[in-house]
Amino acid sequence: MAIYTVGRRRVIIALLLTGALLLTLDLRGNPVLDSIRDGFSRAMAPVERATDVVTTPVQRAWSAYSNYDDLERENEALRDEIDRQRGTQAAAEASIIDYQLLLALNNLPSLSGIETAKAEVVGGSTNNIDQIVEINKGSDSGIAVGMPVVNQAGLIGKITQVNATTSKVMLITDPRYSIAVEIIGGIGEPDDAIEPTDTSPSGRTPEEIDEIVDQSIEDATPTTDAADPAGDPTPDEVFANEVPLPEAGAPTEATTTTTTTLPEAIPVGEETAPTTDPDDNPIDADGNPIDADGNPIELPETTTTTTIALDPDELEKEFGVLEGRGQGRPPQVKFIQDIPSLAVLQVGDLIETAGGSESLAPPNIPVGRVINRADRPGVAGPLLEIELNADLDKLNFVRVVLFQPLTEVDE
Amino acid sequence: MFAAFVQSSLIRLIPVGMVMLALQRTVLVDIQVSGVILQVVLALAAAAGASGGSERGAVAGFVLGAMYDLVEGTPLGSTAIAFTVAGVVAGLLALIAADPQWWLKAIFVGLGCAAGEAMLPVVRVFIGEENPWPANMPKVILIVALGGAAMSPVLIPISRWCLKIRGSEWTAPAEQPLV
Numbered sequence: 001m002a003i004y005t006v007g008r009r010r011v012i013i014a015l016l017l018t019g020a021l022l023l024t025l026d027l028r029g030n031p032v033l034d035s036i037r038d039g040f041s042r043a044m045a046p047v048e049r050a051t052d053v054v055t056t057p058v059q060r061a062w063s064a065y066s067n068y069d070d071l072e073r074e075n076e077a078l079r080d081e082i083d084r085q086r087g088t089q090a091a092a093e094a095s096i097i098d099y100q101l102l103l104a105l106n107n108l109p110s111l112s113g114i115e116t117a118k119a120e121v122v123g124g125s126t127n128n129i130d131q132i133v134e135i136n137k138g139s140d141s142g143i144a145v146g147m148p149v150v151n152q153a154g155l156i157g158k159i160t161q162v163n164a165t166t167s168k169v170m171l172i173t174d175p176r177y178s179i180a181v182e183i184i185g186g187i188g189e190p191d192d193a194i195e196p197t198d199t200s201p202s203g204r205t206p207e208e209i210d211e212i213v214d215q216s217i218e219d220a221t222p223t224t225d226a227a228d229p230a231g232d233p234t235p236d237e238v239f240a241n242e243v244p245l246p247e248a249g250a251p252t253e254a255t256t257t258t259t260t261t262l263p264e265a266i267p268v269g270e271e272t273a274p275t276t277d278p279d280d281n282p283i284d285a286d287g288n289p290i291d292a293d294g295n296p297i298e299l300p301e302t303t304t305t306t307t308i309a310l311d312p313d314e315l316e317k318e319f320g321v322l323e324g325r326g327q328g329r330p331p332q333v334k335f336i337q338d339i340p341s342l343a344v345l346q347v348g349d350l351i352e353t354a355g356g357s358e359s360l361a362p363p364n365i366p367v368g369r370v371i372n373r374a375d376r377p378g379v380a381g382p383l384l385e386i387e388l389n390a391d392l393d394k395l396n397f398v399r400v401v402l403f404q405p406l407t408e409v410d411e
Numbered sequence: 412m413f414a415a416f417v418q419s420s421l422i423r424l425i426p427v428g429m430v431m432l433a434l435q436r437t438v439l440v441d442i443q444v445s446g447v448i449l450q451v452v453l454a455l456a457a458a459a460g461a462s463g464g465s466e467r468g469a470v471a472g473f474v475l476g477a478m479y480d481l482v483e484g485t486p487l488g489s490t491a492i493a494f495t496v497a498g499v500v501a502g503l504l505a506l507i508a509a510d511p512q513w514w515l516k517a518i519f520v521g522l523g524c525a526a527g528e529a530m531l532p533v534v535r536v537f538i539g540e541e542n543p544w545p546a547n548m549p550k551v552i553l554i555v556a557l558g559g560a561a562m563s564p565v566l567i568p569i570s571r572w573c574l575k576i577r578g579s580e581w582t583a584p585a586e587q588p589l590v
């Protein structure tokens with residue numbers, strides 16, 4: 001048939017070969033292609049801005065149509081969670097400050113001495129393979145390729161491409177992402193019932209949100225100081241009342257808090273009481289205080305909080321490599337070989353960056369928790385699936401840690 | 412050379428491709444169908460193939476794919492190869508119908524989109540990426556294909572204008588005088 005002549009086939013083959021040639025040149029690094037890429041990105045910028053302005057009503061209409069119910073419920077749940085967390089924030093900040101002082105006292109590296117650049121996520125991945133977002137800060141702000149990117153929950157990725165005013169961030173879930181991490185064993189509990197759940201869009205299942213909302217209504221907690229919905233927050237506002245960087249606690253700081261309700265001091269009873277407690281107060285057979293006639297006494301309750309420190313000797317640090325596995329799959333931590341101490345690692349253990357002279361990220365940036373453990377046959381170590389602290393589907397404001405590995409600083 | 416460039420179809424295809432890329436990077440990132448991002452640039456490449464044949468589809472796919480790579484930071488040529496295949500597959504329509512109906516064009520645009528979307532991770536495998544397959548690859552391909560087919564009534568006229576393709580003109584044979 002005339003439609004598929006030899007000449008037309010040659011055109012198609014020539015295009016495919018040209019594509020392969022460009023691929024080879026680009027993967028080996030070519031300054032000409034890099035400058036073309038940079039120039040095209042600059043040319044696209046005004047077109048994108050104009051398109052964004054024109055299509056904003058469409059985006060908002062779609063968002064209102066598809067997310068309204070979820071957002072309303074999520075908003076209620078988040079307000080309640082803010083109230084719950086406000087009480088613990090002060091204690092947590094004090095602990096972090098103590099930790100940083102201890103590190104400084106012992107001349108140990110700390111995240112607090114590293115500068116960061118605050119940025120806003122302005123674009124997401126446009127295909128269904130790459131896990132890359134774009135932020136509105138670039139080399140003008142001191143950002144360079146390889147620097148780690150965090151949000152308030154922990155590590156989210158690393159810089160892979162930098163222009164003057166924008167940068168591309170490869171997320172932890174991208175299959176090309178890998179980083180050295182340490183796992184603090186002995187924190188979690190071997191609970192096979194903990195499974196990764198598919199939640200959207202808040203990271204909570206509808207049942208969890210219902211539970212929180214119901215709890216919120218019961219508690220009737222005031223929410224007058226919620227964020228003003230009229231204006232969008234700036235990065236400075238978002239990070240205003242925050243400790244310098246999300247930083248994992250040292251193993252010695254891991255604590256478990258239990259709350260116990262105890263009765264107040266019991267009035268001294270008469271000697272005719274059938275039974276007395278160690279303080280000689282009359283009690284009935286169930287241990288409840290009673291008066292002289294044997295009637296139960298209504299007592300006011302007091303609450304005491306007991307803080308139990310975990311034994312550092314029970315904690316074990318292991319080092320592995322975290323690798324992304326693509327959209328919809330939790331990242332994995334791999335170990336090169338199986339050693340007896342890996343048996344300590346279990347579901348719930350904390351994951352944080354390991355640092356090191358060649359690592360692209362400083363140590364002690366929290367990453368996530370182990371949600372699944374799979375033991376491989378032979379001498380290969382176990383595989384750990386982790387749930388990230390950061391919700392990568394809801395990225396808004398992030399910070400680029402202006403960190404360079406020691407090896408590069410020396411150069 | 413400049414005159415050849417001005418007279419070629421690229422002078423229209425590149426600005427239209429830039430607008431489509433901007434749409435892809437703004438509105439279509441937010442408007443996802445079941446968590447899958449619709450691919451309007453891929454659909455335009457396939458539409459060019461469906462309306463102009465495999466050769467034109469391949470050229471349009473290559474140019475649009477290269478633009479996509481340049482702006483997205485993906486390895487230059489990886490998306491271009493996949494979009495070229497999309498244009499070629501959609502262009503197979505010309506093998507079965509000289510003047511196809513709109514729904515037949517939509518089907519082939521969808522097929523082209525499916526082929527292009529499936530080729531993306533294949534190319535990534537060839538350049539050494541480990542496990543580039545999305546967890547829900549069949550669903551992604553299906554939704555991208557259906558989205559491309561749905562957009563084809565709009566994209567095919569645009570691609571015809573870009574590539575300067577004129578509609579087929581059928582004329583009735585002149586009546587022969589009866590002897």
